[in-house]
Amino acid sequence: MRALVYTGPHSLALQERPVPAPGPGEVLVRVEAVGICGSDMHAYHGHDTRRPPPLVLGHEAAGRIAGGRRDGERVTVNPLVTCGTCAACESGRSHLCKDRQILSMPPRPGAFAEFVCVPEGNLVRIPDDLPVAKAALAEPMAVSYHAVNQGARLLGRPVTGADCLIFGGGAIGLGAALVLAMQGARRLCLVEPNAARRTVIARSVPRIRCAAPEDAEMALDAVADLILDAVGSASTRKAASRLIRPGGVIVHIGLLPGMEGLDIRKITLQEVVVSGSYCYTAQEFRDVVAALASGQLGHLDWPEERDLSGAVEAFADIDANRVGAPKVILHCN
Ligand SMILES: [Zn+2]
Ligand SMILES: [Zn+2]
Missing domain, CATH: 3.90.180.10 (Medium-chain alcohol dehydrogenases, catalytic domain)
Known part of the structure; x- marks a missing residue:
């Protein structure tokens, strides 16, 4: 072969x-x-x-x-x-x-x-x-689905009332946006440096707003209850620390080396929850296959x-x- x-x-x-x-x-x-x-x-x-x-x-x-x-x-x-x-x-x-x-x-x-x-x-x-x-x-979407579930669990409430921000417009970030849209997130923003990807994402996810990193705070009014970091770099962790609301949740998915960027003092003073997210349970994987098949995650032509x-x-x-x-x-x- x-x-x-x-x-x-x-x-x-x-x-x-x-x-x-x-x-x-x-x-x-x-x-x-x-x-x-x-x-x-x-x-x-x-x-x-x-x-x-x-x-x-x-x-x-x-x-x-x-x-x-x-x-x-x-x-x-x-x-x-x-x-x-x-x-x-x-x-x-x-x-x-x-x-x-x-x-x-x-x-x-x-x-x-x-x-x-x-x-x-x-x-x-x-x-x-x-x-x-x-x-x-199914596999990358299951990673996204688990990260959103992890965020909702730690937030202690469904994402329907939450303002959500995603760093990274690769398949995991886009998948997280599709899952959050499916679950009815109140406000949905995504930060991605590649303009072509931002165009694809804006076309693929209902109600999403996308911005380049340098424009994010201006363009998105980006303070959020739930932040999903699908990049995991020093700069995205730093931005997430700045943009998370008191009591909010940061879910870290990216696997780049390094650990700089988190504002531990803010995490402490404002009781921000930071969690890793890795893979998915077997049940979440099956749930995602069903969601893909039923069209709940969009047209998937990206x-x-x-x-x-x-x-x-x-x-x-x-x-x-x-x-x-x-x-x-x-x-x-
Ligand atoms: Zn993968
Ligand atoms: Zn085991």
């Missing part, structure tokens, strides 16, 4: 590899669509010690089961593999499993390939009328679609900021 192999910093190669054989409890999935994630870019830059080369990246996959009793069934893949028996798993917070594994991190190869092996319990069936490229959005044969170029284009779309989806078969 063809597989895109990360061979070292800024280096990828399309290679011929044997089709993997499913282990106990696993099934073989013929990958039809797989998204390129910010975390794949992070690995590509050589910054993710959890993803050492040589490695097949990619964890946002959808396709068809190949072989066995469910042969041909259309599925999307929850790439987070958990033990099911530890305290976190038993309490319904399987994303905090002490033994969690993710497709594209050793020992599990990723899905930038024609086939990938996945535990059967990680497959979610998709309806016939949901296009496979949209089904591949990803750019390419073939696996153009993957090396796609990474280079994203790296050089030549892609306006918040997500690139690769077709593998």
